[in-house]
Amino acid sequence: MKVLIVGGGIGGLVTALELHQRGIEAHVFESVNEPAALGVGINLLPHAMKNLIQLGLQEPLMATGIQTKDLSFFSKHGKLIWREPRGLDAGYKVPQLSIHRGELQMILFRAAQKRLGARIHTGHHFKDYRETPDGRVVATFVNRKTGAGVAEADGDVLIGADGIHSAMRAKLQPQAGAGVWSGMMFWRGAAVTEPFLSGRSMIMAGYPDRKVIVYPMSQRHFDQGQSLTNWAVDFMVDRSGHFNPEDWNRHGDRSEFLPAFADWRFDWLDIPDLLQRTETVYEYPCVDHEPLERWTFGRATLLGDAAHPMRPMGSNAGSQAIRDARAIADALASAPNIDSALAAYENERRPATTRIVLSNKLSGPERVMQMVEDRAPNGFDDLHTVITEKELQTVADDYKQIAGFDRESVNAGVGDDLRRSA
Numbered sequence: 001m002k003v004l005i006v007g008g009g010i011g012g013l014v015t016a017l018e019l020h021q022r023g024i025e026a027h028v029f030e031s032v033n034e035p036a037a038l039g040v041g042i043n044l045l046p047h048a049m050k051n052l053i054q055l056g057l058q059e060p061l062m063a064t065g066i067q068t069k070d071l072s073f074f075s076k077h078g079k080l081i082w083r084e085p086r087g088l089d090a091g092y093k094v095p096q097l098s099i100h101r102g103e104l105q106m107i108l109f110r111a112a113q114k115r116l117g118a119r120i121h122t123g124h125h126f127k128d129y130r131e132t133p134d135g136r137v138v139a140t141f142v143n144r145k146t147g148a149g150v151a152e153a154d155g156d157v158l159i160g161a162d163g164i165h166s167a168m169r170a171k172l173q174p175q176a177g178a179g180v181w182s183g184m185m186f187w188r189g190a191a192v193t194e195p196f197l198s199g200r201s202m203i204m205a206g207y208p209d210r211k212v213i214v215y216p217m218s219q220r221h222f223d224q225g226q227s228l229t230n231w232a233v234d235f236m237v238d239r240s241g242h243f244n245p246e247d248w249n250r251h252g253d254r255s256e257f258l259p260a261f262a263d264w265r266f267d268w269l270d271i272p273d274l275l276q277r278t279e280t281v282y283e284y285p286c287v288d289h290e291p292l293e294r295w296t297f298g299r300a301t302l303l304g305d306a307a308h309p310m311r312p313m314g315s316n317a318g319s320q321a322i323r324d325a326r327a328i329a330d331a332l333a334s335a336p337n338i339d340s341a342l343a344a345y346e347n348e349r350r351p352a353t354t355r356i357v358l359s360n361k362l363s364g365p366e367r368v369m370q371m372v373e374d375r376a377p378n379g380f381d382d383l384h385t386v387i388t389e390k391e392l393q394t395v396a397d398d399y400k401q402i403a404g405f406d407r408e409s410v411n412a413g414v415g416d417d418l419r420r421s422a
Helices: 010-021 046-054 058-064 101-119 167-172 219-223 271-277 317-334 338-361 364-375 389-403 407-411 416-421
Strands: 002-006 025-029 041-044 070-074 080-085 097-100 125-131 137-142 149-155 157-160 180-193 201-207 210-216 227-236 282-288 300-302
Touching: 002 010, 002 137, 002 149, 010 025, 010 046, 010 101, 010 317, 025 101, 025 149, 041 046, 041 101, 041 317, 046 058, 046 317, 046 407, 058 097, 058 101, 058 219, 070 364, 080 364, 080 389, 097 101, 097 227, 125 167, 137 157, 157 167, 167 300, 180 271, 201 364, 210 271, 219 227, 227 271, 300 338, 317 338, 338 364, 338 389, 364 389
Parallel strands: 002 025, 002 157, 070 201, 157 300
Antiparallel strands: 041 097, 070 080, 125 137, 137 149, 180 227, 180 282, 201 210, 210 227
16 A cells, blocks of 8 residues: 655654554655754653654654643633643553654654655645546645746655645535634744743643743753743734734734733743743744544545644644544554545544534633633632632533543553553
């Protein structure tokens, strides 16, 4: 079997590695000529880390990223709402990891180069495909900048893993459109700071329409007594204004958001100082996409952000692409034929990711901050007069179930050998 994968991002590269591990020939076609370590931070939840460790990537991942010890939600006044352990500290047999997205990309790219060799094709932008009478797929690739033809490739399966602006999705589901701007804008960046809280803490403060997310993402900096601190802020802006399409690498203007967080100076972290000392800021509009009713057409299907673009809530988009990769590789390796394999993959992953997309529209686990803001906008002295422990626990547990990283599910089938390697 020969599988063509459009897109050399997280989802595409992990899919290639999963297929290669099962003895299936995989070819990756990436638009850019030279992959680079772009972007800022990303969280890998335990179910995604489980898959990556099983691919033998634990050594570079653990040496680069930092294990998340705990996740805390705070009010806009810096008062603690909810704190829970994460990863190994929460009894999982594998860690949760925070890592620079670009460094993760390069770890995956180097592993794919080593294992797949010449089957990694850069400078190949997907243009079109067709199916032949004998059930093969033939994909056409061009130079993204010039439009000049580059190559045709044929295979048994074509997987579109080409991200939020997927050319494959546009081909398979042209009616899906570009999504609707929610009115919310994200800005992101990173700076070297002193460690805060446990030194391996991830925090969210505020409420869904105006919040900050902060976490460390570098083991090297941690070992040196520092923190390479990733941050993201967001708030609702004028919905009538123009917005640029989603692009993780578009530079933003800090003057647009600094005033909204000017007084967010907490005992445990000075948010304005963190935002000011950051050299490069990126902007990203929060765009709503409706779940697709179908991913697969003949021998072509979608994966990752191409299949289920979602609001960046709950640290889930990258992890779900990794979960997709495992599911489609398992299906292609075990099903009696390709058609039943693609059907099994979609039947497993599309309903699961649809639930996450819809939950993220309602702010996912971050809704506990909105509950507190609604009930106590001027702050509180006693949290439990505002929200109960049971409410907090229920929101946290429900989202883990929806997103598929409840501890029991993740730990199932994990032996001591895998735990030691983590």
